[in-house]
Amino acid sequence: MNKILYKYYWLNFLVVAIPSFFNPLIYIFLLKNNSMSQIGVYLSLFWFISFLTEIPCGAITDLIGEKKSIILSGIFKIVGLLLLISYDFKLLIISAFFSAISESFQSGTLSSWMINSINHYKSNSVNLEKVFSIASIIGLTTSLIVGFISVNYLYVYKPILPFIFSMILCVILIFSAINMGTIKTLKNETIIKVLINSVIEIKTVFKRIFNLKTGLVLMLLILLPKLLDVGPSNQWQAVFHRENDEKIISIVWIVIAISGILGSFISDKILKNTDYFKSFSLLLFTDVLILMGIFLSSNIWLNIILFSLHIVFFTIASIKGNVLLHSEIVESDKLRNTTVSIFYSLESVCISIFLSLNGIFSDKIGILNTWRLTNIFILLVLVFLLFYIKKKRRFLNGLKKK
Incomplete structure (x- = not known):
């Protein structure tokens, strides 16, 4: 063996x-x-x-x-x-x-x-x-x-x-x-x-x-961290790159790896007494603010620190999103694999669309402005989905009481 x-x-x-x-x-x-x-x-x-x-x-x-x-x-x-x-x-x-x-x-x-x-x-x-x-x-x-x-x-x-x-x-x-x-x-x-x-x-x-209807809305909510990270995960090399100084890229690569490990390690310790739905939303909202702050300063080391924080919060939000997928969307063990495959299919399509749009807007308005535009869009979608899900839950709870 x-x-x-x-x-x-x-x-x-x-x-x-x-x-x-x-x-x-x-x-x-x-x-x-x-x-x-x-x-x-x-x-x-x-x-x-x-x-x-x-x-x-x-x-x-x-x-x-x-x-x-x-x-x-x-x-x-x-x-x-x-x-x-x-x-x-x-x-x-x-x-x-x-x-x-x-x-x-x-x-x-x-x-x-x-x-x-x-x-x-x-x-x-x-x-x-x-x-x-x-x-x-x-x-x-x-x-x-x-x-x-x-x-x-x-x-x-x-x-x-x-x-x-x-x-x-x-x-x-x-x-x-x-x-x-x-x-x-x-x-x-x-x-x-x-x-x-x-x-x-x-x-x-x-x-x-x-x-899926309501399930689809929850899937879209869980997808938001991945869509938020479409630009940073693919374009960080171009953003941090300095001509004739490849050490910056290698430093950021190490920071990304260590931040990912840290996020994975502390994910079950962050907001552990908070409902997964609320903790996921709070983490995503914080991650949006962190990305908005990147490059407001000209200090590259401060920006690297902010980027590492993004990786940590993105990792934790992704893990809690996975828990949400299995606890809120999957209705039975018999349909677990089918439901999860639907989520990953939806994820692939959405990321494909976002990558294409990200490339077009990056050429038109620049990489960082595209990141910020994406942040604003994700924030608006987050608020809308939270409002919709909260309203739907109240309606379903009202039906249960009747």
Whole structure:
């Protein structure tokens, strides 16, 4: 059983390390030959294709097994990176397609393989919570160290090097996956049948989204932190970047990693005696004010501190939002996976739209002004949704009393 876990940790390390080489600096790299609108289109397309391919790729994985899916993910990632560094916008768009499919094949596949393998060997001695905790620590540490090395040394020496190192790790991932073994969860199913069922499932997801009504409003509320962070999470490199001083980017990268870890660690200690609905709203409102304050001062270190506070509050709000999703929206264990998949489908579509708009407005009025405009919009939506939900709850409580 330890052999399976060691393979899982190793593969998890590779999956995290591959994007960590280029994530801290991809926006700066793309800005060399593309406008912010074009980058917004690229990121938006990536999210939208991820949404379209998530369910079909999951179904195909059940058919062909996790090993082949990881291999396909590695191959698609290499093709996507090769197209990304081509300095051609048309090829960049095609890159979004290959990169999105790569993510869809890889998303959740390793965890499924590990759990399926443990269940196959009927082992009850494995503490999954501990396994995921170790994997999370490996991921965060890997992301921090690899990103730091990439920004400070590889990118400084030659901007294309981080992408080359990512492709090398993709090759290592492919060869590592060959020896991972696989447990198929579907038998005697044809690829055509799986794809047809996937299309039907996607249609069902859309129907459920628009039939949820009150649930949809709560989903939109939980989505707000992610939409608020669309600009900061993708454009921080361009905002903090100083010509001939890549150390600032590496410092901010470390700050982001540590702030995320801190937010995760204290999330259950912040407003613990407050209703999740109220605490989530308060955290989101505070995060909006923090982002509004960034760059009102010309002191870059003060702005980095404010940005780190944003990461902390964003992380805590996201965790409490996840609790809200499972406690307020999910109606039964039987429908839990379906409801959660609806939420993530809605999230992908909304982020895709926001990324595109963010790129357009960043070109027109500047990055920071776009952030502030987004803050005002999110604040107005937050107030409206809170008012609507509060009114709806009063109405439902009145019906219960009658």
